[in-house]
Amino acid sequence: MPSDGSRSWPAVWAILRKECRSEWRTRYGLNAALLFAVASLTAVTFAAGRLPDRPDLLAALLWIVLLFAALSSMSHAFVRETEAHTLLFLRLVASPTQIALGKLGFNLLFLLVVEAVTVPLFLLLTGAPPLRWAAFGAVLGLGTLALAASSTLVGAVIAQSRNRGALFAAVSLPLLLPVLASGVAGTRAQWDGLPVAADARLLGSYAVALFAVSLLLYDHLWEE
């Protein structure tokens, strides 16, 4: 007898594992994200050299690389389902909220893997000044959470639309600007020896707010 739908976690866990297995087999997003990160870092290093005395530029560069490396792949998590016509399969085995939570978990994991490669490479190639690890970790962690929540929401919203390209830009920009602004400000502040609590709080609150809005929205997004 199947679950009555009240126990969500087995479905969320199954979707997360399925996403990981599919990504591992196809390397659909990971290769593209890592290629973008490595190529852009290498190009900037060739052009500008090492920038240990420019924390403002370094902070912006880090978040731009993370944002674009991750976004192009993560927002397609739902689009892939639509294009491969597997969304019906998913909808028959899980509720929209369970699907979105599974995708959010995968996006979070995906970002962590991208960051595990990108951040050390960034620090090495740009000659960045020493980090205040706790402050940097807080900004990066909460920023990652906000980035994953916003890209999952964007992906879910645009997946069913015919004009996905235009909608992607229109929906992404307002949702991602607060993440980018606070991430850059917080990262710069930790290099400048300033407190990061305000930026970290903003990132955390934004992630929680997006998550809450998403939970309210997901059940209605695919209503036909």
Next chain:
Amino acid sequence: MSAVAVGVRAEGLTHRYGRIRTGVARLTFAFEGPGVVAVTGPNGSGKSTLLRILAGLLRPSEGSTAVTLDGRELPRTLRRTRAGLASPELAFYDELSGEENLVFAAEARGLPAPARAAGAALERVGLARRARDRVAAYSSGMKQRLRLAFALLHEPPLVLLDEPASHLDEEGRAAAEAAVRDAASRGLVLVATNDPEEVRLAERRLALVARGLGDPA
């Protein structure tokens, strides 16, 4: 698994796609399980739309539908947990094997023994030998067998099959027929089809005409 008294009914059911195109219009019927009901009608008469509404995937524009189990109405959002749907639009993950797709579905549905349930469903439709091949390597007929296995995976009391024998060879048709008879002994099976062989499986018939002005015959 013990049999559950299952029923489906619709009252004044209408579904429109956009403002103009009508899927089904003013449809009223009631069926109780066990048994097989053939849903017939010309192309575009709303057979597939009706199955999607009963599965809880589509919200009707007007009217209402109900699925009852032992006399209790199942909420629309939970119908997918008690209904099994196989339709031509149903696609699986190409990068996973047939077995992996079904194990994933069983895990997501919270079945107690996902691998065993997947194995039994694949065996039932004669796909066990190719269970570990990736879906990308399946023929159209094998994909159709996988759809049937998916619909029967959780042994649902309500089975909704849209053209179940399409792309199937003789052996596949025999397996599908046996699966339908088995499911019909436990619950209610609605088969959307115009294939005379599939219609013969049914003891009742819902004929949709033109824009779906059907009544149980």
